[in-house]
Amino acid sequence: MALSSVANYLSAPKRIITYRKNSGGTGLTAGQYLSLFDSGGSPLNGPLAVGNITTGIVPVAGSYNSLNDGSNGYPYIPLTINSTGQITSIRYSDSTQSKYILVDTLFSMGAFAFNANITGIVSPSWASRAPTANDYNDLEIWFEAVTAFTGIPTIAIDVKDRDGAAVSGGAGVSLGIAPPIRSMIQLPNPSSKGISAITKVTCTVATAGTFNIHVMRRLWRADVKYATGEYVDNYLKLGLPKVYSTSALRVLFAPSGTVAGVQHIEFEVSDA
Amino acid sequence: MAIATLDQYIAAVRQRVTYSKTASRTSVAAIPFSLFELAGNPAAGVLAVGNTANGIVPTDATAGYPSINNFAGGALGYLGSVQFGNSVAGRITMWDCLFSAGAYAFNSNVVLTAQPSYSGRVIGGTDFTNTELWVEAVTAFTGIPTVTVTYTNQAGVTGKTTGAISLVLALTVGRMVQLPLAAGDTGIQKIESVVCTVATVGTFNVHVMRRLWTGRVRINNDGDAHDMLKTGLPRVFDSSALRIAVAADSTATGIPEMQFEIVSG
Numbered sequence: 088m089a090l091s092s093v094a095n096y097l098s099a100p101k102r103i104i105t106y107r108k109n110s111g112g113t114g115l116t117a118g119q120y121l122s123l124f125d126s127g128g129s130p131l132n133g134p135l136a137v138g139n140i141t142t143g144i145v146p147v148a149g150s151y152n153s154l155n156d157g158s159n160g161y162p163y164i165p166l167t168i169n170s171t172g173q174i175t176s177i178r179y180s181d182s183t184q185s186k187y188i189l190v191d192t193l194f195s196m197g198a199f200a201f202n203a204n205i206t207g208i209v210s211p212s213w214a215s216r217a218p219t220a221n222d223y224n225d226l227e228i229w230f231e232a233v234t235a236f237t238g239i240p241t242i243a244i245d246v247k248d249r250d251g252a253a254v255s256g257g258a259g260v261s262l263g264i265a266p267p268i269r270s271m272i273q274l275p276n277p278s279s280k281g282i283s284a285i286t287k288v289t290c291t292v293a294t295a296g297t298f299n300i301h302v303m304r305r306l307w308r309a310d311v312k313y314a315t316g317e318y319v320d321n322y323l324k325l326g327l328p329k330v331y332s333t334s335a336l337r338v339l340f341a342p343s344g345t346v347a348g349v350q351h352i353e354f355e356v357s358d359a
Numbered sequence: 360m361a362i363a364t365l366d367q368y369i370a371a372v373r374q375r376v377t378y379s380k381t382a383s384r385t386s387v388a389a390i391p392f393s394l395f396e397l398a399g400n401p402a403a404g405v406l407a408v409g410n411t412a413n414g415i416v417p418t419d420a421t422a423g424y425p426s427i428n429n430f431a432g433g434a435l436g437y438l439g440s441v442q443f444g445n446s447v448a449g450r451i452t453m454w455d456c457l458f459s460a461g462a463y464a465f466n467s468n469v470v471l472t473a474q475p476s477y478s479g480r481v482i483g484g485t486d487f488t489n490t491e492l493w494v495e496a497v498t499a500f501t502g503i504p505t506v507t508v509t510y511t512n513q514a515g516v517t518g519k520t521t522g523a524i525s526l527v528l529a530l531t532v533g534r535m536v537q538l539p540l541a542a543g544d545t546g547i548q549k550i551e552s553v554v555c556t557v558a559t560v561g562t563f564n565v566h567v568m569r570r571l572w573t574g575r576v577r578i579n580n581d582g583d584a585h586d587m588l589k590t591g592l593p594r595v596f597d598s599s600a601l602r603i604a605v606a607a608d609s610t611a612t613g614i615p616e617m618q619f620e621i622v623s624g
Contacts, residue, residue, distance in 0.1 A: 091370035118446050118580040186444060186580060188616075218374070224426040225375045225618070227400055249426070260381070260398060273616075275381045275398035280426055305377050305618050308442045310582045323586035326373060326440040326620030343580055 099359035102165040112347040120271040120341045124160050133160015136198035136233045137299050143196030143210045146335035166332040168358045173327040176355035180317040182348030186310045190303035192335040197299030198233040203290045210284045218329045223249040223281030228274040229301045232266040236296030245287035248280040271339050361435050362624045371624035376425045379616040386612050391604040393533040401425045407462035407497045408564050414460030416475045417600035424600040430623040437592040439622040444582025447613030450575050454568035456600040461564030462497040470552045487513040490546040492538045493566045496530035500561030507554040513546030
């Protein structure tokens with residue numbers, strides 16, 4: 088069920104997901120998105136390397152006990168009435184000026200080596216996490232550095248579009264930098280018609296380093312304009328993005344300076 | 360149908376369209392530049408339109424424009440919210456690109472024929488007001504082009520003209536310049552002819568566009584979220600060709616990232 092009125096929103100049970108990372112970091116690059124996935128906090132740190140370079144996986148939400156049971160790195164989605172909900176408010180603060188992107192991680196694969204040449208990938212379907220059938224339009228491909236790189240990698244990704252047609256990423260794209268560990272870099276989509284599968288991943292030029300590839304559905308972006316300030320985005324700003332009880336929520340983080348602070352984000356999900 | 364109440368907005372079918380470019384373009388401060396053929400999401404388009412004789416009506420299926428899912432039968436679409444940011448300070452603007460023709464050479468004198476109609480992408484199918492006429496540089500110019508576009512105005516009056524407009528400087532790739540319409544005109548139904556003189560090198564497109572949204576990134580790596588009260592719920596069609604330009608404060612268009620919420624009901 089989706090929300091259908093103000094009254095419906097007001098009466099819907101609200102579930103709160105806390106996302107707090109406190110590991111900090113120094114020597115960062117201003118404006119460069121970073122993964123917080125293996126950083127301590129809530130949810131607990133997950134393993135940066137995905138652990139699958141043959142087919143990839145469709146990550147899912149952590150369990151109810153994910154704060155203390157050896158989490159997979161993703162927060163528990165406390166939807167108990169329906170298997171889907173809508174994010175209706177986000178409260179966030181940071182000890183440093185920064186920006187965030189919230190995504191549902193639909194597909195992950197890695198860690199690939201700097202000289203990976205993996206072809207013929209048959210990735211599992213993420214259709215159950217598309218908001219409407221075959222809605223792959225708003226998906227993005229992201230690179231995540233699992234270990235630091237030597238040399239500037241060129242990454243080429245082949246995909247299938249929303250209609251299942253094969254689309255080549257050609258010779259790929261140079262990332263422009265030797266990515267430090269945890270760097271998150273969005274890759275250009277080979278297709279204008281969405282992404283329903285990854286079929287090839289290659290990396291050239293670099294001489295050291297490992298990385299993951301993720302397909303992500305963007306749910307929210309925001310800026311912490313002043314350090315230590317607190318902000319609240321309501322449902323009108325958020326546009327009521329849909330989440331699933333299985334959604335693998337990640338926050339990508341970019342500092343405005345060279346030091347990461349402590350991120351505290353609370354997502355209100357209406358369970359209706 | 361239409362979205363006329365807050366409840367209808369909440370209950371509307373919604374889809375999210377992302378727009379991110381992973382490459383930057385050299386630009387000029389405070390001047391809008393096209394991002395159309397830059398890599399990213401959506402994938403790069405081809406800057407040259409590829410049709411100078413008739414022009415085309417680009418859609419969301421045209422390479423370089425983001426895909427939009429079809430609306431349910433009878434439903435109308437709106438731009439519900441925009442979340443946006445950029446690695447550089449500047450202004451981001453979005454249009455629905457209704458008509459494109461080009462790439463015209465620096466010495467073109469072309470009378471268009473059999474132009475496709477874009478009435479299906481204006482409000483009510485008849486409201487051509489608030490459409491804008493733009494030039495987009497496809498290759499760099501030598502010399503300062505003077506462009507004259509003859510058009511049919513919003514009321515269907517043929518033979519209207521922009522007059523000979525000097526574009527003031529030699530355009531670089533991707534630079535966009537809005538052309539004035541004749542006094543009293545508020546829109547364009549059809550492009551009739553395109554003439555370029557004075558310049559000695561360079562090619563360009565001509566676009567008719569309907570402005571949907573604009574937002575400012577105040578400082579580098581900044582952004583904002585505009586809800587429906589800020590976007591004003593402008594009408595979007597499920598075939599709309601959403602086109603973005605960045606007018607940066609400095610000399611690069613940066614790495615913009617945006618997410619549009621399109622609601623239909």
